[in-house]
Amino acid sequence: MTNTLRWQNLKVLLASTKREFENLQSQLQSDLKQLGDQVLGMSNAALGYHKVMKENRALHNMVQDLKGNIRVYCRIRPAFDAEAKTIVDFIGEDGSLVVIDPLKPWKDGRKIFEFNRVFGSSATQEDVFRDTKPLVRSVMDGYNVCIFAYGQTGSGKTYTMSGPGGDSTKEFGINQLALNDLFLLSDERKDIMSYKIHVQMVEIYNEQIRDLLADDPLLTKYPFIVIFP
Numbered sequence: 001m002t003n004t005l006r007w008q009n010l011k012v013l014l015a016s017t018k019r020e021f022e023n024l025q026s027q028l029q030s031d032l033k034q035l036g037d038q039v040l041g042m043s044n045a046a047l048g049y050h051k052v053m054k055e056n057r058a059l060h061n062m063v064q065d066l067k068g069n070i071r072v073y074c075r076i077r078p079a080f081d082a083e084a085k086t087i088v089d090f091i092g093e094d095g096s097l098v099v100i101d102p103l104k105p106w107k108d109g110r111k112i113f114e115f116n117r118v119f120g121s122s123a124t125q126e127d128v129f130r131d132t133k134p135l136v137r138s139v140m141d142g143y144n145v146c147i148f149a150y151g152q153t154g155s156g157k158t159y160t161m162s163g164p165g166g167d168s169t170k171e172f173g174i175n176q177l178a179l180n181d182l183f184l185l186s187d188e189r190k191d192i193m194s195y196k197i198h199v200q201m202v203e204i205y206n207e208q209i210r211d212l213l214a215d216d217p218l219l220t221k222y223p224f225i226v227i228f229p
């Protein structure tokens with residue numbers, strides 16, 4: 001092969017390599033643009049998602065406000081054999097409760113009460129929690145929520161709040177069900193929010209504060225003063 005021919009071949013090869021290079025370059029540019037568009041689309045979608053989530057949360061909390069900031073529920077525990085002096089006469093869907101004292105079957109033996117809702121003796125822990133859950137969830141959006149059980153001794157406060165004990169998750173009380181739900185929500189929102197959940201359990205009994213999560217409840221010193229009214 002003559003030198004001229006070799007030179008011609010080299011020029012053809014160089015031209016085709018240059019063409020290939022240019023093709024590759026333009027392909028790469030178009031791929032990069034596509035990728036950029038996709039990233040932009042994804043970040044717009046994420047922004048839209050955050051916006052929708054925020055709106056949902058705002059609506060949720062608005063509904064809770066409209067339902068009333070203070071709600072009073074009544075739970076009737078199953079009667080023990082020895083009792084049953086007072087008989088539940090009627091439980092209304094609207095939260096009304098009528099009880100009759102069988103020892104006074106006449107008019108003043110009948111008492112009418114109004115609550116936000118009444119749970120009959122067959123209500124499960126889950127039934128009671130269902131109504132409390134939306135309020136508990138508001139905690140995750142910065143609202144303060146307080147749930148407390150009030151009633152005479154043996155009326156079922158511990159049963160409702162902590163459950164009867166044992167390992168059955170079906171009988172978990174409001175405390176455990178609420179914590180489970182908070183952890184679930186925190187997990188669901190982990191991509192957009194980071195939560196820290198602290199738990200403290202104290203009991204005030206005979207004017208003494210006990211830390212129920214400490215090894216020695218009475219040794220714990222509290223950095224606050226409780227003023228009993």
Ligand SMILES: Nc1ncnc2c1ncn2[C@@H]1O[C@H](COP(=O)(O)OP(=O)(O)OP(=O)(O)O)[C@@H](O)[C@H]1O
Nearest residue numbers: 076077078151152153154155156157158159160164
């Ligand atoms: N909804 C319920 N279903 C079945 N058993 C219940 C229910 N509520 C309460 N009990 C039972 O009634 C008894 C008294 O309930 P509990 O100990 O919860 O009352 P309490 O209000 O916490 O009493 P105290 O103020 O004396 O601590 C317990 O044996 C409990 O298991």
